[in-house]
Structures are given as structure tokens and as C-alpha cells.
Amino acid sequence: MAKATTTVGLPVYNEEAKIRRALDSLLGQNFRDFEIVISDNASTDGTERICLEYANRDRRIRYFRNETNKGIIFNFNRVVELAEGRYFMWAAADDWWHPKFIDRLVKELDRHPQAGVAMSALRRLREDGTLFQAHRFEGATNPSVMSHLMLLMGMASANTPFHFFIYGLFRAEIIKNAVRIPAPDVPAADRLLMCQIALATRFRYVDEFLHDRTVHDRPMLERHSGEQSMRFEAADPLAYTRTWLIMEKYLRESTIIPEHRKRLIPLAADTFAETRLDVLYRPGLGAPLNDVMNCADELAMVDELARYGLAKDAHRYASELALAFPGNIGVLNKLAEAKLRLGHKNAAIGIWSDILAAQPRNETALRAMAATRNQEAAKR
Secondary structure, three states: OOOOOEEEEEEEOOOOOOHHHHHHHHHOOOOOOEEEEEEEOOOOOOHHHHHHHHHHHOOOEEEEEOOOOOOHHHHHHHHHHHOOOOEEEEOOOOOEEOOOHHHHHHHHHHHOOOEEEEEEEEEEEEOOOOEEEEEOOOHHHOHHHOOHHHHHHHHHOOOOOHHHHHHOEEEHHHHHHHOOOOOOOOOOHHHHHHHHHHHHOEEEEEEEEEEEEEEOOOOHHHHOOOOHHHHHHHHOOOHHHHHHHHHHHHHHOOOOOOHHHHHHHHHHHHHHHHOOOOOOOOOOOOOOOEOOOOOHHHHHHHHHHHHOOOHHHHHHHHHHHHHHOOOEHHHHHHHHHHHHHOOOHHHHHHHHHHHHHHOOOOHHHHHHHHHHHHHHHHHO
16 A cells, blocks of 8 residues: 555544544545544543544544553654654644645645745634634745744744644654654743754745634643643743753754754744743742752852853853752842843742742842842832
8 A cells, every 4th residue: 555645643632522523624635645643642531432433434544552641742753753654744633624734735845845844824713713813924924935043033932923833744754853852841842843943944834724723721731731841831930941941952963953053053042031031930839949058169150150241141050050959049049140130120039039938038038139129119
């Protein structure tokens, strides 16, 4: 039996309420030369039964089941590994595709062999079917005409929707090589992967609304609370700092980014951090703190960097220390000072508030909070 031109990878977990609509939508595509590869992450509901029902009905569907739940990233990568087509797309079990979706994107990539991914305009719909957002990419924001640098910055930024291209159609060779180094299990891992794609290949955009994505009433943190990345995001005040600081290492290990373009990687990390200043430290999560001071030499280097006028470097190094010495109050005080130097007052106050909640008489935090209040009073 000849291999299909396109593989649709469908990672699932407990999707019995939604998966029929997704499979019906995919099987209703005008383009017929495709396979659907389903990887079931050990569902405990009726997902397996429904998938096998469809697989018995249509030979284009191949169903695989993990013995245990191995996490979202593993399951997304698994369908890539199992893909046999020369094109590949991810599908979510709660989404919908216009019958022309695959056909239009296959033709777009066939016409533009220099491009490695194509995507259409999309709508984001609430669970009741009402419109939440519509995304078109026009003019200077059309990825078809954007440089690798602009695509990279768009993928890294918290303020742009370019990361939805992850649900477009890829050349299988590119995405298979991209996931050989799995994205780290941290918040916004999809943006890290798409930063890699942005530096590796050209993009194509089809200006038609051919895809609907579901915006859920319950946040992702609740729906996937068992995932490691979700646990980090829910309980770790430095979860997004982890993403920021691992970003460069992950992208530098890529085998699909040309070496000369890897010089642009620090710009992506800077953009990621600068557009997420309010979440690099998230106060009030109740993370345990300690006052074990075993890093005095390291803290002194933060001060040295600041004295040399390297405020951004001081902030980055203090952030690295906050991950290396979890919950260390001395490190957190130094991180708050570094953030204040950069003008991130609210972030600094959040850190000092957490310190004082755990250690109400901490002199450094008390003095800093008093000084901040005095400065505010002086401005009035």
C-alpha cells in the first residue's frame, strides 16, 4: 500500500466528548491522500473505543495507545515519529477544519518549495460557538513576506498570534528534525518550537478562514493539571523564567537552524522576557522559602554586574541564581533589587511581599518596601 502524501497527527487524552467532531471534520477533507495517526495518552474514558470504531471504518486511520500518560510533549512528538507522509500537521481533538484546509495548504507548499510550513487564517471560538477572536495575517504581518528575524521575534513575543502556525502544514522532514530535540517541558513550549521553525525555513500564508480553534471555559491549567509544565505554571512563581533561561540552550542545539542564524537567538530570548515582565515572577503562589545562605559569592557578582552598568545582565544572573537556589530569600531579595533597577517595580514588590509573608521581619525586604512606598509618596 502506497504511503499517504500527508499525515495528520492527532494526540489525544480523554477526548470522548469532542473527538467525533474532529475526526468527521478531518475525514471530510476534499484532499483524500492522507493518513490520520492517533496517539492516545492512556485515556481513561471512551476515547479508545471511539478511535477504534473510526479506525475500523476507515483504513487511513492508525491508532496507537501509550500504556501510561507520558505527557503532552511526548504525545505530540510521538505522532510526528509515526508519520509516513511527506507533509505533516498536528490536529487537536476539539478543533474543526474547513473541507479545503489540507488541499489549500498542500498546494501552497507545492507551489513554494522553499517554504517549510503553511497556514491559513483562523478563528478562535468559545465552547458555545460564539466568536472569541479572528486572526488574519495581512500586510507587514503576513508571514509569507516576513524575514526570519521578524518571524522569530513574532514567535517569541507574548503579544502576537504567529504561534498558531504550529497547527499548519509542515514539510515532514523539517518537523521530524525539529522534534528530535524535544521542547523542554515548560510554559510556552509551543513558542520555543516555533522559534526554531522561524529560523529554519520560510512560511506561507493562505488568506482564507479554514480552521477553527476552541477556547475553553476552563483554563488549560485546570484541564491539564497533571502535566509537569502545568504544575510548574500553577505552582512555581518562576515558571516563565525557566522558559526564558532555557530558550537559548534549546535553540542552539537545533540541527535545522543554520549556524549563522543562531546569532539571532539572544534576541528571541530578550523578546520573550521583555513581553512577559509581569509573569517572570508571579507572587502569591505559596512557594516554600528558606534563609539558607550558601551563595554569598554568587550574590556579590550580581552587585558587580550592576556596578558596571550591566543591569540586564545582573537581572539575568540573579534569575539564574533564583532557579539554582530555589526559595532562597537572599537570592530573591537580590532578584527583586535587579528588577527594580530595570524599572520593574511591581515585580520587585511582588517578590518582597512573598518574602515578608514567609519572614515578616526580613530587614532587607522591609527596608526595600519602605523605600518604595516613600518614593511613591514623594511623587504625589
